[in-house]
Every structure is written in C-alpha cells, then in structure tokens.
Amino acid sequence: MSTLNVAQVESRVRADGGFAVYVHWPFCQAKCPYCDFNSHVRHKAVDQTRFAAAMARELATFASWTAERRPLSVFFGGGTPSLMEPSTVAAILTAIDDTLGLPADAEITLEANPTSVEAARFEGYRAAGVNRVSLGVQSLNDTELAALGRLHDAATARAALALARRIFPHVSADLIYARPRQTTTAWAAELSDMLDLAGDHLSLYQLTIEPGTRFFDLAEMGKLVVPEDDAAADLYELTGEMTRAAGFSRYEVSNHARPGGEARHNLVYWRGGSYIGIGPGAHGRLNENGTRTATSTERHPETWLAKVEADGHGLTEHEPLGAGARADEYLLMALRLTEGMDLDAYAARAGAPLDEARIDALAAGGFLRRDGRRIAVPDTARLLTNAVVRELAA
Known part of the structure; x- marks a missing residue:
C-alpha cells in the first residue's frame, strides 16, 4: 500500500x-x-x-x-x-x-x-x-x-x-x-x-x-x-x-x-465525490471519462451473486446524470454540512450559477450564511435545511 x-x-x-x-x-x-x-x-x-x-x-x-x-x-x-x-x-x-x-x-x-x-x-x-x-x-x-x-x-x-x-x-x-x-x-x-x-x-x-x-x-x-x-x-x-x-x-x-x-x-x-459501490443493493457514482454516472445493483443477494458470476457485475442501473441531476444532488448533499457548499462547484455541475437574488434573500432572512463563494445553512436554521434546498433549486 x-x-x-x-x-x-x-x-x-x-x-x-x-x-x-x-x-x-x-x-x-x-x-x-x-x-x-x-x-x-x-x-x-x-x-x-x-x-x-x-x-x-x-x-x-x-x-x-x-x-x-x-x-x-x-x-x-x-x-x-x-x-x-x-x-x-x-x-x-x-x-x-x-x-x-x-x-x-x-x-x-x-x-x-x-x-x-x-x-x-x-x-x-x-x-x-x-x-x-x-x-x-x-x-x-x-x-x-x-x-x-x-x-x-x-x-x-x-x-x-x-x-x-x-x-x-x-x-x-x-x-x-x-x-x-x-x-x-x-x-x-x-x-x-x-x-x-x-x-x-x-x-x-x-x-x-x-x-x-x-x-x-x-x-x-x-x-x-x-x-x-x-x-x-x-x-x-x-x-x-x-x-x-x-x-x-x-x-x-x-x-x-x-x-x-x-x-x-x-x-x-456530502462533498459530491465519486465512489464505487459493490455488493447486493449497493449504489455508486462513477466518474466515467468526465461523466458522472449513477449505478445500483440487484438487491436480492443470491440473484446478485448469480449475475456477477455470469456477467461480471450485478447492475440494475447504469445511467449518466444530466447537469440538473448532478447539481441538485450536490445542493442537497452539501447543504447538510456545516461547512456548506462551493458555489463554483455547483455552477460547474449545473452549467449555470445559482440565482444570486435567491441567495441574497435567504441570507437576509437568516436562512443562509455566506462567506465569499461558499454558502451554508446556519445552526439557527438547520431544521429548515430541506426548505432552503427546495427554494434554491426551484
């Protein structure tokens, strides 16, 4: 190693x-x-x-x-x-x-x-x-x-x-x-x-x-x-x-x-990285030649086992994620973190930046904390994280 x-x-x-x-x-x-x-x-x-x-x-x-x-x-x-x-x-x-x-x-x-x-x-x-x-x-x-x-x-x-x-x-x-x-x-x-x-x-x-x-x-x-x-x-x-x-x-x-x-x-x-998921019912996010791909495998253990032995994998899903799905996934996961999310990383996934007016409105209401190119949900609004995500993604 x-x-x-x-x-x-x-x-x-x-x-x-x-x-x-x-x-x-x-x-x-x-x-x-x-x-x-x-x-x-x-x-x-x-x-x-x-x-x-x-x-x-x-x-x-x-x-x-x-x-x-x-x-x-x-x-x-x-x-x-x-x-x-x-x-x-x-x-x-x-x-x-x-x-x-x-x-x-x-x-x-x-x-x-x-x-x-x-x-x-x-x-x-x-x-x-x-x-x-x-x-x-x-x-x-x-x-x-x-x-x-x-x-x-x-x-x-x-x-x-x-x-x-x-x-x-x-x-x-x-x-x-x-x-x-x-x-x-x-x-x-x-x-x-x-x-x-x-x-x-x-x-x-x-x-x-x-x-x-x-x-x-x-x-x-x-x-x-x-x-x-x-x-x-x-x-x-x-x-x-x-x-x-x-x-x-x-x-x-x-x-x-x-x-x-x-x-x-x-x-x-939570930071939007990639990962291989192996085993029955495992999910993954692969970086395939620059394309983020969602994978999931057969959930039933013995059926998964037979598929892998026959085909080399037990996949039931192997789909490239579009820009919208990549961006929404990152938004949902990263805003769970106290450190929050990187606005440039979001824009790179979405192909467009988040709406600055919405960010400003949420920050003014105390629902977001901004530090340069990062935004986060403050502790005082943590219970409203899902609502903040919905507002930003709308």
Whole structure:
C-alpha cells in the first residue's frame, strides 16, 4: 500500500470531493422494525468465500470503467458487516488494494452490531486493516432496545464500546432519538450516558417511519406514535447543545465529531465525490471519462451473486446524470454540512450559477450564511435545511 499525505488528501477533496469504495454486506440476524435498508435474514450459513470473490469481480468491472484510483476510504455497510469473518474482510480489502491501490492511511470503516459474538471479532478486523468501527447501539435502555428490535442489551453495548475503543483508532456510535413517548429528560439522560462512553464520532438520528417497515404498518394502525414536530425539534436542539458542551461539533445534520474524528467516507458523499459501490443493493457514482454516472445493483443477494458470476457485475442501473441531476444532488448533499457548499462547484455541475437574488434573500432572512463563494445553512436554521434546498433549486 502507498501513502497519501494530508496535503494530497485535502487538495483532492477540494477539487472534486474525493473518491471512495462502499461494500454492502446484506445479511442480518434479524430485520429491525424501523429499517428500510437492503438487509436479509438467512437461516443457513452464507458462502462468504463465494460472495467475497463476486465482490472482487464486480469491483474489477467498475474499476475498468473509471480512471479513479487510490480511494480515500472504504466503508463496509449493511446489513450487518460484523457477521463477516475477518478473513472475508481481509480478502475484500486485498482485492481493493490490488485493483485500485489502497493508501496505507485510508480510512477503513466497518459497521458492527454490539453483540458479544461480533465484538469478539474486533481483533480480527483490526488485523485485516479496519481502523474505524461504527457501532449500531441505537439506545442505552433495555426496554427501548427491545422495542427497536435490537438483539443486544445496554450492558453488551457498553462492553462493545469499551472494547472497540481499546482496539480501533476511531470509534463511532449510532443512537436513535424521537422514539415513541420519549421526553427531553429521558433523552438528556441517555445522551449524557453515551457521551461518557463515546469515541470520537456520534451519529444521532431522529426516528423516521419509512414505508415498507413494520413501524410504518404500526403507525398506519395508530399503534405507534412518535413525537410531534415541535417536540422532535426540541430533542434536536438539546442534542446539539449537549454534544457541543462535550467537545463534539455537529459537522452534518445528524453527525457529530471531536476534532479530527469526522467520517472521511461520508464526507466524500456530502462533498459530491465519486465512489464505487459493490455488493447486493449497493449504489455508486462513477466518474466515467468526465461523466458522472449513477449505478445500483440487484438487491436480492443470491440473484446478485448469480449475475456477477455470469456477467461480471450485478447492475440494475447504469445511467449518466444530466447537469440538473448532478447539481441538485450536490445542493442537497452539501447543504447538510456545516461547512456548506462551493458555489463554483455547483455552477460547474449545473452549467449555470445559482440565482444570486435567491441567495441574497435567504441570507437576509437568516436562512443562509455566506462567506465569499461558499454558502451554508446556519445552526439557527438547520431544521429548515430541506426548505432552503427546495427554494434554491426551484
């Protein structure tokens, strides 16, 4: 592996958002009632060697379509990647290095559930090259964990966090708030507890009820009621206050980090970079001879596997994005960031600049902050980010 120094990383990110690889492992022990991700439960052992070989083959196919090399980050998402054997992770990372040239200081993240069986694999993942783990804690309350369909309890989550912090240089944890009947007092106590346990990154998500999930069905029947918008807004503001006081900065709508703990991989997405997505149901954005191309793959794992073995990829979508789609995507993603977006980068994607009159009007109303050729949504208007994006894109 070669080394990509900090100056090179920063130069590349400023120029084009960077380049990354996403690996989707679609298998879970159980389907959580709030989850609309591409995840599947299998009651027989998964042939991990076969899936890893297919991922390597799909990677080689996509790599042949783009000149991008030396990814800044690799992210194993799911599903539950911590159901992978460390040898499977190592095989995929070797394929990425052989195909693209993986810098020695690349950020390599693996999502993990904090069950004791999976935590025991942490040493193996670290040896394979993983240097950042993202733990799906979701709650530190046993009753709430059961309601969320999680298979771990709070004590197991605490133990997994402590173990992860001993093994990995960077540790992130997820929590879900605005749960049914949740009060600001209860959330403050739970978040305070997590801040005492946290590594250098927290992803704190408001519970959303997604179509196709068990929670959606319950909500439709009136059996599940989440906090009203005003109450959820209070929880969001409280979250920002508490994380800030603990030394975390909210650098994206739902993500908080200590200095240097920001997720490099997700920044590639939010800054409009390109990325190869491999595995069942993975999405990608490829730079193909200067054309930004959207890719997505077959969601059903075994069908994807057969397609890759037959054709070299499991694609269901491979479409060039027009100027409008490129610009709208960048606007939507970059304005989620506290640092905001580059107006020249937007114009390059759109083929035309944003309307200065709209920018000025939103800035005058306190909905945008402007600094030269950059605009951002200030903290005081963060809850209105989607409305700001709609106004700018209109």
